[in-house]
Amino acid sequence: MATGRTTKAELIDAVYEKVGGFSKKEAAEIVDAVFETMKEVLADGEKIKISGFGNFIVRRKKERVGRNPQTGKPIPISARRVLTFKPSQVLKVALNPHRERPGDVDTARGSASASDAGRSDPFGSAAPLTGTASRHTTH
Amino acid sequence: MTKSELIEAVADRAKITKTRAELVVNCVFDTMTESLERSEGIEVRGFGSFTVRHYKAYKGRNPRTGKTVEVPEKRLPFFKVGKELRQLVDQGAEDEPGGGRAADSTSPRAGAAGGVSTDG
Numbered sequence: 387m388a389t390g391r392t393t394k395a396e397l398i399d400a401v402y403e404k405v406g407g408f409s410k411k412e413a414a415e416i417v418d419a420v421f422e423t424m425k426e427v428l429a430d431g432e433k434i435k436i437s438g439f440g441n442f443i444v445r446r447k448k449e450r451v452g453r454n455p456q457t458g459k460p461i462p463i464s465a466r467r468v469l470t471f472k473p474s475q476v477l478k479v480a481l482n483p484h485r486e487r488p489g490d491v492d493t494a495r496g497s498a499s500a501s502d503a504g505r506s507d508p509f510g511s512a513a514p515l516t517g518t519a520s521r522h523t524t525h
Numbered sequence: 526m527t528k529s530e531l532i533e534a535v536a537d538r539a540k541i542t543k544t545r546a547e548l549v550v551n552c553v554f555d556t557m558t559e560s561l562e563r564s565e566g567i568e569v570r571g572f573g574s575f576t577v578r579h580y581k582a583y584k585g586r587n588p589r590t591g592k593t594v595e596v597p598e599k600r601l602p603f604f605k606v607g608k609e610l611r612q613l614v615d616q617g618a619e620d621e622p623g624g625g626r627a628a629d630s631t632s633p634r635a636g637a638a639g640g641v642s643t644d645g
Contacts, residue, residue, distance in 0.1 A: 392560040392567040400556040405548045416549050419539040420531070421572045427526045427534075429613035434526045439554045440602070444614055469573075469614045471604030480562055481577065481600040 394421075428469055440473040528554075561602050571609040578603045 394417060402413040424434055424442070434442040445468050452463040479485075526534075528550065536546035557575065560567050567575040577600050585596040606614070 390565065392557065392565055394569050396560075397553050397556055397569075401549050401552050404556075405545070405552050407545070416535065416539045416541065416546075417553060419535050420550060420553055421569055423531060423534045423538060425572060425610055425613060427531075428610065429617045431614075431617050432526055434531065436528045436531070436554055439558065440604075442604075444617075466615050467617060469606045469610065471573075471575075471602075473602045477558060477561070477602060478599075480558060481602065485597055485599060 394418075431467060436474075438474055438476045440471055440477055443470050443472060444468070445470055564600065569607070571607050573607040573610055574605050576603050576605070577601070 449465040564577045582598045
């Protein structure tokens with residue numbers, strides 16, 4: 387079913403073939419159950435975290451003034467809730483298999499400690515201070 | 526809701542075991558990930574669509590150190606919410622105590638999105 391675009395029909399086929407043990411009709415009902423459940427949860431304003439894939443987050447937008455791009459007239463945009471998707475790191479890496487991330491390169495080279503030491507480290511100096519402070523307060 | 530909570534909800538709803546529901550939920554998201562890996566879009570009517578956006582390499586800046594860094598080209602998944610789900614999410618706000626949007630049907634959002642129906 388190479389249509390160039392994956393639709394629910396392909397997801398149903400995948401469940402039917404790879405999971406097995408369901409009729410096509412059952413596979414369709416279960417895939418529907420997945421998306422219907424997600425829709426209901428998101429409609430309630432709750433976010434959904436799918437580890438390895440990403441997070442669906444409901445954001446609350448305040449009322450703001452927009453503009454009609456054709457006339458330039460200001461028009462109010464009412465407060466609303468919108469849905470955003472934040473892909474997981476795993477998914478981003480899956481889409482960029484040959485890409486070295488700067489963070490990875492640093493640790494792979496073992497140079498992370500050297501370059502970190504060069505930066506001012508607020509915690510390094512703060513730690514003894516808190517120690518002193520707690521001594522003063524306890525005694 | 527986490528993936529495991531979704532699995533439980535799907536098991537309840539479809540009257541199948543949690544083990545089976547887990548296989549199904551994993552299969553759905555694995556299949557979607559594989560599509561995106563092939564740069565193939567996904568379209569689920571009433572829910573939304575995923576596309577893969579290609580970004581060219583550019584010179585960026587580490588905001589903390591101000592150092593210039595080469596950002597290599599990359600692909601990122603992009604989700605566009607479907608019409609039905611967009612309305613469901615927005616309407617939910619009306620039931621929220623104090624989370625109010627002024628309930629109005631004259632809001633310009635219908636025209637603003639300009640979506641060529643990826644949604645039913």
